[in-house]
Amino acid sequence: MEAEYNPHVIEKKWQERWLAEKTFATGRGGEKYYLLEMFPYPSGKIHMGHVRNYSIGDVVARYQRMLGRDVLHPMGWDAFGMPAENAAIAHGVHPAAWTHGNIDEMRVQLQRMGFSYDWDRELATCDSSYYRWEQLFFLQMLEKGLVYKKKSQVNWCAACQTVLANEQVENGCCWRCGEETESKDLEQWFFRITAYAEELLAGCEALKGKWPERVITMQKNWIGRSVGAEIEFSVVDRDFKIKVFTTRQDTLYGATFMSLAPDHPRARELAAGTGREAAVEAFIDKMRRQERSDRDLAQQEKEGVFTGSYCRNPVTGRKMPIYLANFVLSGYGTGAVMAVPAHDQRDFEFARMYDLPIIVVIQPEGCELVAAELTEAYTGDGVLVNSDRFDGVANRQALDLIAAYLEERGIGRKAVTYRLRDWGVSRQRYWGAPIPIVYCDRCGTVPVPEKDLPVTLPEDVILDGSGGSPLARTEAFVNTVCPRCGAPARRETDTMDTFVESSWYYMRYACANYDKGPLDRAAVDKWLPVDHYIGGIEHAILHLLYSRFFTRVLRDLGYIDFSEPFTRLLTQGMVIKDGAKMSKSKGNVVDPNALIERYGADTARMFSLFASPPELDLEWNDQGVEGAYRFLNRLWRMVFALLPALEKVEPFAGGMAEVPDKYAGLRRKTHQTIARVRSDIEERMHFNTAISAVMELVNELKNHDVESAAKDPVLAALLREAVETVILLLAPIVPHFCEELWSAFGYREGLSYVPVPEYDPDSLVEDTVLVVVQINGKVRERLTVPRDLEEEKVRELAFASHRVQKHTAGKTPRKVIVIPNKLVNIVV
RNA sequence: GCGAGGGUGGCGGAAUUGGCAGACGCACUAGACUUAGGAUCUAGCGGUUUUACCGUGGGGGUUCAAGUCCCCCCUCUCGCACCA
Numbered sequence: 001m002e003a004e005y006n007p008h009v010i011e012k013k014w015q016e017r018w019l020a021e022k023t024f025a026t027g028r029g030g031e032k033y034y035l036l037e038m039f040p041y042p043s044g045k046i047h048m049g050h051v052r053n054y055s056i057g058d059v060v061a062r063y064q065r066m067l068g069r070d071v072l073h074p075m076g077w078d079a080f081g082m083p084a085e086n087a088a089i090a091h092g093v094h095p096a097a098w099t100h101g102n103i104d105e106m107r108v109q110l111q112r113m114g115f116s117y118d119w120d121r122e123l124a125t126c127d128s129s130y131y132r133w134e135q136l137f138f139l140q141m142l143e144k145g146l147v148y149k150k151k152s153q154v155n156w157c158a159a160c161q162t163v164l165a166n167e168q169v170e171n172g173c174c175w176r177c178g179e180e181t182e183s184k185d186l187e188q189w190f191f192r193i194t195a196y197a198e199e200l201l202a203g204c205e206a207l208k209g210k211w212p213e214r215v216i217t218m219q220k221n222w223i224g225r226s227v228g229a230e231i232e233f234s235v236v237d238r239d240f241k242i243k244v245f246t247t248r249q250d251t252l253y254g255a256t257f258m259s260l261a262p263d264h265p266r267a268r269e270l271a272a273g274t275g276r277e278a279a280v281e282a283f284i285d286k287m288r289r290q291e292r293s294d295r296d297l298a299q300q301e302k303e304g305v306f307t308g309s310y311c312r313n314p315v316t317g318r319k320m321p322i323y324l325a326n327f328v329l330s331g332y333g334t335g336a337v338m339a340v341p342a343h344d345q346r347d348f349e350f351a352r353m354y355d356l357p358i359i360v361v362i363q364p365e366g367c368e369l370v371a372a373e374l375t376e377a378y379t380g381d382g383v384l385v386n387s388d389r390f391d392g393v394a395n396r397q398a399l400d401l402i403a404a405y406l407e408e409r410g411i412g413r414k415a416v417t418y419r420l421r422d423w424g425v426s427r428q429r430y431w432g433a434p435i436p437i438v439y440c441d442r443c444g445t446v447p448v449p450e451k452d453l454p455v456t457l458p459e460d461v462i463l464d465g466s467g468g469s470p471l472a473r474t475e476a477f478v479n480t481v482c483p484r485c486g487a488p489a490r491r492e493t494d495t496m497d498t499f500v501e502s503s504w505y506y507m508r509y510a511c512a513n514y515d516k517g518p519l520d521r522a523a524v525d526k527w528l529p530v531d532h533y534i535g536g537i538e539h540a541i542l543h544l545l546y547s548r549f550f551t552r553v554l555r556d557l558g559y560i561d562f563s564e565p566f567t568r569l570l571t572q573g574m575v576i577k578d579g580a581k582m583s584k585s586k587g588n589v590v591d592p593n594a595l596i597e598r599y600g601a602d603t604a605r606m607f608s609l610f611a612s613p614p615e616l617d618l619e620w621n622d623q624g625v626e627g628a629y630r631f632l633n634r635l636w637r638m639v640f641a642l643l644p645a646l647e648k649v650e651p652f653a654g655g656m657a658e659v660p661d662k663y664a665g666l667r668r669k670t671h672q673t674i675a676r677v678r679s680d681i682e683e684r685m686h687f688n689t690a691i692s693a694v695m696e697l698v699n700e701l702k703n704h705d706v707e708s709a710a711k712d713p714v715l716a717a718l719l720r721e722a723v724e725t726v727i728l729l730l731a732p733i734v735p736h737f738c739e740e741l742w743s744a745f746g747y748r749e750g751l752s753y754v755p756v757p758e759y760d761p762d763s764l765v766e767d768t769v770l771v772v773v774q775i776n777g778k779v780r781e782r783l784t785v786p787r788d789l790e791e792e793k794v795r796e797l798a799f800a801s802h803r804v805q806k807h808t809a810g811k812t813p814r815k816v817i818v819i820p821n822k823l824v825n826i827v828v
Numbered sequence: 829g830c831g832a833g834g835g836u837g838g839c840g841g842a843a844u845u846g847g848c849a850g851a852c853g854c855a856c857u858a859g860a861c862u863u864a865g866g867a868u869c870u871a872g873c874g875g876u877u878u879u880a881c882c883g884u885g886g887g888g889g890u891u892c893a894a895g896u897c898c899c900c901c902c903u904c905u906c907g908c909a910c911c912a
Contacts, residue, residue: 214906214907223831331911688840
């Protein structure tokens with residue numbers, strides 16, 4: 001062992017050994033444990049978020065190995081996506097070359113961090129050996145009706161020249177580039193995720209306690225299930241009906257008008273021949289032009305236009321004017337809303353603005369609402385009035401009764417609506433997995449036969465940023481023959497959303513090199529689902545929801561037999577510096593490579609784990625890093641100093657009975673530390689407190705020197721036990737450092753598979769305990785007493801204390817509470 | 829507006845079941861060693877008017893005892909946001 005801690009030398013040494021010996025390959029026996037961190041986009045450089053995410057994951061992986069598990073811990077690349085194309089446009093590099101170059105750089109950086117991956121399972125989603133199976137899934141989903149194409153209004157990002165799924169639009173802006181999105185009519189491919197809405201929602205229940213509550217809540221809200229009724233309203237003098245969805249069918253008798261989305265398909269028809277055509281047309285046009293920019297303003301003001309047509313309230317027969325209204329969404333429910341101004345705030349505001357009638361149909365307990373005097377809608381509970389046969393019924397009960405009544409009469413029924421929309425997967429970009437479809441003038445839309453997969457992304461395309469899909473301009477790709485009739489045909493030029501790749505990569509890791517199909521059933525059955533998944537909270541909806549959907553699809557396609565991909569989920573917080581998320585524009589970025597250069601990987605790992613618990617944001621602090629580095633140096637020097645005495649003895653292996661009294665404290669601290677660290681890592685995943693506990697033990701060791709140890713073999717044995725404990729407990733956190741110290745003690749085998757130390761329960765028990773004496777809840781005295789001393793004796797000792805007497809002088813205790821081994825509280 | 833999660837020294841954070849608030853680390857202060865110190869070691873380190881009192885965003889409550897439980901309020905972060 002060297003006298004100086006030299007991280008660069010030892011880190012290189014151990015990393016090379018781990019790679020050469022394939023230390024982290026699976027198959028060493030033990031119960032399976034699949035630990036996965038979200039794979040990175042190969043930007044070319046790892047950032048602090050990666051360091052943190054992968055350090056957390058690596059601790060768990062290494063710890064599980066030391067618990068005797070057979071750990072699958074793979075790494076790969078989410079390699080399709082826009083930046084590769086942008087780089088091509090900006091620098092003339094081909095996206096494939098750019099991506100593979102970045103992967104090579106990032107792999108080296110990850111290896112320099114000492115993460116314990118099984119590199120033999122590495123995959124990149126841009127390789128046809130990966131995306132070919134995705135194309136197969138697409139075809140099989142098409143067959144099952146889970147893929148379809150439709151013309152729809154889509155979110156279009158002009159900057160990225162592509163469409164975005166609903167989930168990918170944040171506050172009207174592109175989730176990737178931050179530019180405002182607009183809506184556009186395009187033919188798009190969709191995955192029918194709504195077919196699984198109910199199951200995805202129900203599945204949330206099973207995740208409780210294993211996933212963070214807020215992720216579950218976000219998913220539930222996103223799916224957005226509403227229970228209510230569909231009701232049909234016949235239109236006066238027209239031969240069609242308008243269907244609405246409502247959750248408040250109990251207020252049906254108070255519906256006085258109807259509101260439709262401005263882009264409702266019947267809008268123009270309703271205006272035709274009423275003299276309102278021009279006004280309606282103007283309104284539709286205004287709404288269409290009113291893009292997201294001034295949407296916030298528009299949100300405040302209710303606005304609409306009368307179509308000139310009427311419908312009839314199906315239960316009262318009332319003639320209800322039909323309006324178009326700016327607040328009705330075409331994408332939700334039926335795009336039509338029955339307006340009950342007395343009991344819905346939006347309808348109320350609209351009614352006041354356009355002077356429409358208001359009828360109270362629910363009276364709250366204790367006061368009487370009068371329509372003309374309302375200043376806002378009453379949305380609470382109450383008893384029905386003005387509701388014919390339902391008068392006097394509590395509105396909660398009326399929900400069911402009215403739904404049943406409508407159903408009897410054939411004008412409505414109970415219904416469930418979801419906020420979740422189908423997942424649009426078409427992207428007009430080059431660097432993605434081609435959608436395996438051919439368009440033939442004679443046969444129409446024809447799926448590429450499975451035997452012709454993969455549809456390979458052509459290499460020679462022109463990427464000049466001129467807009468539109470580069471694939472569409474690549475004649476050699478587009479022109480093909482129809483697989484059905486052999487006539488000349490054209491290929492689909494859209495590629496798939498890159499979230500499709502990340503929806504199933506975690507399964508492919510189980511059999512990354514399998515080439516007879518997407519998934520090797522035996523391997524997937526063995527390893528999946530992922531036992532513990534770790535990644536950023538920013539994927540709480542998108543990636544995790546898509547993955548949960550995809551897992552169910554693959555289950556129904558017969559590939560797997562589980563439904564939830566990730567048993568446990570840990571979402572780690574962001575890395576912050578100077579109060580803001582690290583970003584180039586803020587200039588507060590810390591480069592992990594510079595950090596490794598200066599302190600080594602172990603220091604970087606240790607600080608990112610020590611500074612805060614994983615789920616909280618981590619405030620980066622250069623001086624804190626320095627502190628971690630100093631700790632490692634201090635520990636190194638201490639071990640180096642003690643080694644000559646410790647290597648002469650075996651670690652202490654006896655029981656507490658053989659430990660001399662003067663060393664009982666040391667022994668106890670060692671085993672208390674084991675107990676604490678084990679529960680911190682195994683149960684709470686709080687590595688910061690685990691590290692603190694080890695630091696305390698190290699501080700305790702400072703009280704002993706090599707001279708005393710050389711003279712007293714029992715002390716030496718106890719110190720060796722303590723030092724080995726420190727090494728083993730820190731091994732998952734600072735692995736290179738610990739390997740080096742471990743080998744200094746003469747162990748030939750690396751410590752990746754050395755069992756986590758067990759604590760001796762006897763060692764945790766102290767013979768004497770500190771009992772706090774309070775007077776009226778304030779601490780006045782601390783007594784050291786034998787453990788489990790009888791209550792009466794403890795009480796006597798407390799009262800015997802002169803400090804206690806001072807505070808109780810002249811007063812009679814009214815009450816004395818004694819908590820064994822802990823506290824006495826005297827109330828005077 | 830709705831939902832979720834936070835608010836504890838100068839800073840990051842501990843306090844696992846209601847039982848000594850501030851573990852561990854950073855910063856800071858003093859001392860030692862030293863030609864030197866941004867190295868290392870030792871000691872101190874919530875506040876104040878220091879035999880004591882105050883103190884976990886603010887106010888109230890329950891309790892012998894509250895950072896922890898209950899009610900009200902303030903504030904910050906995140907998500908959703910006219911979802912009928």
